[in-house]
Amino acid sequence: MPQQLTVDYTKCTGCRLCELACSAHHENKFQPSLARLKIVRYDDIGVDIPNVCGPCEEAPCVDVCPTYAMRRDPITDMTYVDYDKCILCKSCVGACVNGVIRLDTESMRIIKCDHCDGDPECVKICPTGAIQFGPPARSTVVDRHDKAETYLAEMTRTASEGES
Amino acid sequence: MGFGGYQGTILRVDLGNKQFKEHPIPKEWIRDYIGGDGFAAKILFEEVPPECRPLDKENKLILATGPVTGTSWPTSGRSAFFSKAALTGIWGESHVGGFIGPELKYAGYDLLVIEGRCEKPVYISIEDSDLQLKDASDLWGEMTDTTTSRVRRLEGDPDTQVAAIGPAGEHGVRFSSIIVNYARAAGRTGMGAVLGSKNVKAIAIRGRGAVQVNDHEAFVELAKQAHRRTRENPQAQEMSKWGTWSLTATKQEIGELPTYNHRTGVFSGWEKISAGYIRPRYTVSDRACFGCTIGCKKVNYIKEGEYAGTLEEGPEYEGLMAFGSSLGIDDYPTTLKANEICNKYGMDIISVGTTIAFAMELYEEGILTTEDTGGLELEWGNKKAAIQLLEMIGEREGLGELLSQGSKNAAEAIGPEAEQYAMHVKGLEVSGQDGRTHRSIGLAHATAARGADHLRSLVTVDQLGYEDVAAKRWGKDKLPEIIDPYTEKYKAAAVVETENAYCIRDTLIVCWYSVSWPPIFWMEDFAELLPLVTGIDEFGSVDNLNLIAERQVTLKRLFNAREGITRADDTLPRRFTKDPMPEGPGKGQTVDLDPMLDAYYRRRGWDKETGLPTDKIIKNLSLDWTRDFMN
Numbered sequence: 001m002p003q004q005l006t007v008d009y010t011k012c013t014g015c016r017l018c019e020l021a022c023s024a025h026h027e028n029k030f031q032p033s034l035a036r037l038k039i040v041r042y043d044d045i046g047v048d049i050p051n052v053c054g055p056c057e058e059a060p061c062v063d064v065c066p067t068y069a070m071r072r073d074p075i076t077d078m079t080y081v082d083y084d085k086c087i088l089c090k091s092c093v094g095a096c097v098n099g100v101i102r103l104d105t106e107s108m109r110i111i112k113c114d115h116c117d118g119d120p121e122c123v124k125i126c127p128t129g130a131i132q133f134g135p136p137a138r139s140t141v142v143d144r145h146d147k148a149e150t151y152l153a154e155m156t157r158t159a160s161e162g163e164s
Numbered sequence: 165m166g167f168g169g170y171q172g173t174i175l176r177v178d179l180g181n182k183q184f185k186e187h188p189i190p191k192e193w194i195r196d197y198i199g200g201d202g203f204a205a206k207i208l209f210e211e212v213p214p215e216c217r218p219l220d221k222e223n224k225l226i227l228a229t230g231p232v233t234g235t236s237w238p239t240s241g242r243s244a245f246f247s248k249a250a251l252t253g254i255w256g257e258s259h260v261g262g263f264i265g266p267e268l269k270y271a272g273y274d275l276l277v278i279e280g281r282c283e284k285p286v287y288i289s290i291e292d293s294d295l296q297l298k299d300a301s302d303l304w305g306e307m308t309d310t311t312t313s314r315v316r317r318l319e320g321d322p323d324t325q326v327a328a329i330g331p332a333g334e335h336g337v338r339f340s341s342i343i344v345n346y347a348r349a350a351g352r353t354g355m356g357a358v359l360g361s362k363n364v365k366a367i368a369i370r371g372r373g374a375v376q377v378n379d380h381e382a383f384v385e386l387a388k389q390a391h392r393r394t395r396e397n398p399q400a401q402e403m404s405k406w407g408t409w410s411l412t413a414t415k416q417e418i419g420e421l422p423t424y425n426h427r428t429g430v431f432s433g434w435e436k437i438s439a440g441y442i443r444p445r446y447t448v449s450d451r452a453c454f455g456c457t458i459g460c461k462k463v464n465y466i467k468e469g470e471y472a473g474t475l476e477e478g479p480e481y482e483g484l485m486a487f488g489s490s491l492g493i494d495d496y497p498t499t500l501k502a503n504e505i506c507n508k509y510g511m512d513i514i515s516v517g518t519t520i521a522f523a524m525e526l527y528e529e530g531i532l533t534t535e536d537t538g539g540l541e542l543e544w545g546n547k548k549a550a551i552q553l554l555e556m557i558g559e560r561e562g563l564g565e566l567l568s569q570g571s572k573n574a575a576e577a578i579g580p581e582a583e584q585y586a587m588h589v590k591g592l593e594v595s596g597q598d599g600r601t602h603r604s605i606g607l608a609h610a611t612a613a614r615g616a617d618h619l620r621s622l623v624t625v626d627q628l629g630y631e632d633v634a635a636k637r638w639g640k641d642k643l644p645e646i647i648d649p650y651t652e653k654y655k656a657a658a659v660v661e662t663e664n665a666y667c668i669r670d671t672l673i674v675c676w677y678s679v680s681w682p683p684i685f686w687m688e689d690f691a692e693l694l695p696l697v698t699g700i701d702e703f704g705s706v707d708n709l710n711l712i713a714e715r716q717v718t719l720k721r722l723f724n725a726r727e728g729i730t731r732a733d734d735t736l737p738r739r740f741t742k743d744p745m746p747e748g749p750g751k752g753q754t755v756d757l758d759p760m761l762d763a764y765y766r767r768r769g770w771d772k773e774t775g776l777p778t779d780k781i782i783k784n785l786s787l788d789w790t791r792d793f794m795n
Contacts, residue, residue, distance in 0.1 A: 010449075013450050013452035024384050027374070028380050030234055030235050030236060031372075031373065033270070034374075040322075043345045046449045127391070127395060127452075127456075127457040127459065158472045
C-alpha cells in the first residue's frame with residue numbers, strides 16, 4: 001500500500017518545525033526557504049495550513065515535465081526527479097498545486113519532497129500530529145471540509161448581524 | 165563569522181541619512197555577552213548617553229536575536245526590542261514571540277539597530293540583502309492589523325514578517341507597544357513610542373538564507389531530545405491546552421489574583437476569566453510561535469453579545485488580570501475586546517489596564533470625579549467605561565491624555581494624594597503578581613532593571629513548592645524557608661540564581677515557558693547546547709554562564725545608575741509593604757523589602773547603601789570599560 005503525507009489543518013499550530021526539520025535533514029542547515037513543504041499562515045483569521053507533496057491522484061508535475069525527468073514510482077506512488085534529464089525549466093515548480101516544488105538557486109537544482117525514504121522528518125517532529133504518514137485513505141478530507149464550512153458560515157453570520 | 169549560530173553581522177539603519185550599514189560582530193562581544201540582551205546592553209550603554217531622552221532622535225531601538233534563533237531548538241522563535249524606555253526613561257526591553265527574529269537571521273543579520281529620525285513616515289524593508297526605507301505616509305494613522313496586511317501586500321510576499329506600531333505609538337502613548345504578526349506584542353516599557361518618534365511605522369523582514377550551527381548532527385539530535393522533553397513535560401502539556409489561562413485559578417487559590425488595582429488577591433468573579441470557562445466557549449484555534457512545540461497561543465471568537473464577531477488571539481493571563489480581576493470585570497468578551505483594542509492601537513495591556521485600575525480607584529476615593537473623566541463613571545466592573553477609556557488613551561483624548569503618560573506621571577500630575585494608588589516600580593506598572601503572597605517576586609519587582617518586571621526573575625519553585633528542585637538548586641540547608649512564599653529568608657538567593665538563568669535564556673533567545681513551572685531547561689542544558697551551536701567550548705561551563713549573566717545584570721544596573729537610579733528607587737508600591745493583604749490565604753501578609761534588598765546587593769556585589777555596583781565587582785566582571793561612559 002503506498003504511503004502519503006496527509007494533513008489536518010485544524011491541528012496545525014503554524015510553528016513551522018516541519019520546515020526546520022526538513023531543511024535540517026536535506027540541507028544540513030536551518031533554512032525554511034529550502035524546505036520541501038510549507039506552512040501557509042493566515043495570521044488575521046488564526047488558521048495555518050500545511051502544504052505538503054501529495055497525495056495527488058493526477059500529478060501535474062509529472063504531466064507538465066517536457067523531458068520526462070519528473071516521474072512517478074509505480075510502487076510508492078511518489079513523484080521524483082531524474083536529475084540527469086532535468087533541464088531546470090521550472091515547469092513543475094509552476095504546476096505544483098501545493099507550491100512545494102522549488103528551484104534551489106544556489107545549487108541550481110529542483111528540490112522536492114522524497115518522504116525521507118519512508119520515514120519523514122516532518123511527521124516525526126510535528127508536535128500535534130497535524131502531518132501524518134500513511135495510506136491516503138486515512139486522510140480526513142471530508143471532516144476537514146465540514147469544519148471549514150462551519151467556521152466560515154459562523155463568521156458570515158456574525159458579520160451580517162453586525163451590519164444590521 | 166566563524167562561530168556557529170551567528171550570522172556575524174549587525175545591520176544599522178540611519179534614518180536621518182537614509183543609509184544602511186553592516187558591521188561584523190566583534191568576537192569578544194560573543195565571548196562576553198553571547199547575544200540578545202547582552203549585545204543590546206553593550207550597544208545601548210555605549211551609544212545612548214544619559215542626556216538623551218527616550219523620544220529624542222539620538223535614542224536607538226534595537227531588534228535582537230541570539231545564536232539559537234532560527235534553529236530547531238524548541239521555543240527559540242523569540243526576539244526582543246531594546247531602547248531607552250519611553251515609559252520609564254531607564255533601561256527598556258520588550259521580548260516578543262512570533263516569527264520576526266528568525267526571519268531577520270535568515271535575511272543574514274543578528275541585530276537591527278535603528279538610529280536617528282526620518283522627516284517623513286517610512287517603513288523599513290529588509291528582503292535579504294535588499295534594504296530600503298519605503299514611504300509610509302498613507303499607512304500613518306492605521307491600526308496595526310491594517311498596517312501589517314498592507315505592508316505584506318506592498319512587499320508582495322505573504323511570508324514577510326511585520327512588526328508595526330499603531331496610533332498609540334504614533335501619538336507617543338508612553339506604554340505603547342510594537343505588534344508583531346497582528347497579535348504578538350513587544351508590550352512593555354513603550355517601544356512603540358520610540359519607533360513612532362523616529363517616524364517608523366513598521367519593520368518588514370523577509371529572509372531566505374540559512375542559519376548554520378557548529379555541530380549540525382549533534383545539535384539536531386539534542387534538539388530532538390529537547391522536543392521530546394518538552395512534549396512529555398506535564399506543565400508544557402497544560403500550556404498547550406490552556407496557555408497561561410490556568411494561572412487564573414491557581415492565583416485565585418493562593419490568594420494572589422490582583423483584584424481592584426492590587427488591593428486584594430481574591431476575585432469573586434474569577435471563574436468567568438479562567439481557563440476552564442474560556443476555552444470551551446470561545447477558543448477556535450491553537451497557534452504557536454516559530455519552532456515551538458508548546459503552542460500556547462489561543463485564537464478566540466465571540467459569537468454573541470455586544471462584541472459578537474470579535475476574532476482575536478489572546479489575551480494571556482496578564483491580560484485576564486489587567487482587564488479582568490484588576491478592574492473587577494468578570495466578562496471574558498470584554499477582556500478579549502480590550503486585548504483587541506490594545507493590539508490594534510499598539511498598547512501594553514498590563515500597563516494600560518493597571519493605569520485604568522488606578523483611575524478607577526481614584527474615582528472611588530473621590531480624587532477623580534465625573535468632571536475629570538468627561539462623564540465616565542469609573543466604577544469597578546464598569547465594562548463600557550473601561551473600554552471607552554481604553555480607546556481614549558489610545559487616542560490621547562480627554563482623561564486619556566493624562567493616563568497615556570503612565571500611572572506614575574499621571575499620579576504626579578494629579579497630586580500627592582493619588583500617588584499611593586499608582587501601582588508601579590520605576591514607572592513600569594506592576595504585572596499580575598503580588599509580593600505579599602510571594603516574597604521573591606516582591607524582591608524581583610523592586611530590583612529588575614526595567615521596573616516592576618515579572619519576566620527577569622519570577623521564581624516559581626518557591627511559590628509552587630517544588631521541594632526537590634529547590635533542594636537541588638539552592639541546597640537542602642535552605643529548606644523549608646526558601647520555598648515558603650511568606651518569608652523573606654533566602655529569597656535573594658533564589659532571585660539571583662533565577663535572574664542569572666533567565667539572563668542566559670534572554671541571550672539565546674528562548675521562550676520563558678521552557679524555563680518555568682518547574683523548568684524544562686536550565687543552566688546545565690544551556691551549557692550543553694551552546695557549544696554545539698557556537699563551537700565555543702567556554703560556553704559549556706555553568707560557572708562561565710553565571711559570570712556572563714552577572715555581567716549583564718550589572719551592566720544594566722550601571723545603565724540605570726547613569727540615569728540616577730539608586731537603592732532609593734528599588735521600592736514597591738506602598739500597598740505591598742504597608743497594607744496587609746486583606747483576605748484570602750495570604751491574609752495579613754506584607755513585604756519587608758529591606759532585608760531582601762541587603763542580601764540581594766550582597767550577592768550581586770553592589771553597595772548596600774547606594775545599591776550601585778562597587779569598583780571591585782565592576783573590575784571582576786571586566787566592565788572597566790564602562791567608566792569611560794559614566795558621567
